[in-house]
Amino acid sequence: MPELAARDHLERLPQLLELAFEEAGKDRDDVDLIAVTRGPGLAGCLLVGVGVAEGLGASWSKPITGVNHLWGHIYAAMLTRPDLEPPLLGLVVSGAHSDLVRMPEHGRFEVIGRTRDDAAGEAFDKAARMLGLGYPGGPALDKLARTGDARRQPLPKPSLPGLDYSFSGLKTALLYRLRDLGEAVTAQDKADLAAAFEQSVVESLLEKLDTAMSGRPVSEVVVAGGVAANTLLRRRAAEVVAGRARLTMPPLELCTDNAAMIAAAGYFRNSPPHRVGRPGGGSHSSIEVDPSLGWD
Ligand code: KG4
Ligand code: ZN
Numbered sequence: 001m002p003e004l005a006a007r008d009h010l011e012r013l014p015q016l017l018e019l020a021f022e023e024a025g026k027d028r029d030d031v032d033l034i035a036v037t038r039g040p041g042l043a044g045c046l047l048v049g050v051g052v053a054e055g056l057g058a059s060w061s062k063p064i065t066g067v068n069h070l071w072g073h074i075y076a077a078m079l080t081r082p083d084l085e086p087p088l089l090g091l092v093v094s095g096a097h098s099d100l101v102r103m104p105e106h107g108r109f110e111v112i113g114r115t116r117d118d119a120a121g122e123a124f125d126k127a128a129r130m131l132g133l134g135y136p137g138g139p140a141l142d143k144l145a146r147t148g149d150a151r152r153q154p155l156p157k158p159s160l161p162g163l164d165y166s167f168s169g170l171k172t173a174l175l176y177r178l179r180d181l182g183e184a185v186t187a188q189d190k191a192d193l194a195a196a197f198e199q200s201v202v203e204s205l206l207e208k209l210d211t212a213m214s215g216r217p218v219s220e221v222v223v224a225g226g227v228a229a230n231t232l233l234r235r236r237a238a239e240v241v242a243g244r245a246r247l248t249m250p251p252l253e254l255c256t257d258n259a260a261m262i263a264a265a266g267y268f269r270n271s272p273p274h275r276v277g278r279p280g281g282g283s284h285s286s287i288e289v290d291p292s293l294g295w296d
Helices: 002-024 043-060 069-080 120-130 137-145 168-184 187-215 231-241 260-270
Strands: 034-039 064-068 088-093 098-105 108-113 220-224 246-248
Touching (some): 034 069, 043 064, 064 260, 069 088, 069 220, 098 187, 120 137, 120 168, 120 187, 137 231, 168 187, 220 231, 231 246
Parallel strands (some): 034 064
Antiparallel strands (some): 088 098, 098 108
């Protein structure tokens, strides 16, 4: 419900800001730069964010900078490891994206693989709904999968050639399996299906990561985005990358959407030696909101 989400942003942002200052023991004098998401996302929410940032920038006389939300997921890894530097290979898996990207240097991203239909998080959310779990379903499905056995209800692993993903066939397979089981479906069946679904998504994500690493070796790999909070993905990614590159996965609270990752992206993009142009300039800025922004 985009309108409600935008209104919630407007209502909650001021208190949230106060709370953040309070918890950090900081105030506006400690702020050097205000970073705000300019896209991708819901237009109304982005406009509220940019409006608030511009208001703060003007009243505090602070520069502001517009940040790409997807960049934020990668830069979250640099909050975990400040010594982490590109070039790196990134897998960003969220509610709207399943992107494999190469980051040759700060502020540059090349998409080498993406989903052709549902994003990984979206697939988890839809599967969770079929299994009668709440929204967002990813964390609930993760929890249920821990009590299941993927081998008892195997589901196909999506396999597109190249580095692109597709999860809609897997989703349909789950739907048909549940239909076949009908009224007889048990709680254990559901847990087994959750485990099987999770395994198929995770192995598909990592198969392409593995291919990308073999195609062009890298020394740093980042797996981030909301789905990177998934228990199985975290374990299996560590196994797949082990001995070939250094893997950084942000802690759970920095995987799902958060403001710290936007601050990190604003900071790394603007601090020397990576300054790529002056941000806002204090009293006035012209941050353009772009709901369908890619990796540009
Ligand atoms: O990055 P994010 O917080 O928001 C977007 O930018 O979309 O990702 C949210 C997605 C949701 O689809 C949610 O179900 C999924 O991440 N997610 C998970 C887990 N935690 C969050 N999926 C699988 N397992 C999890 N533990
Ligand atoms: Zn996100």
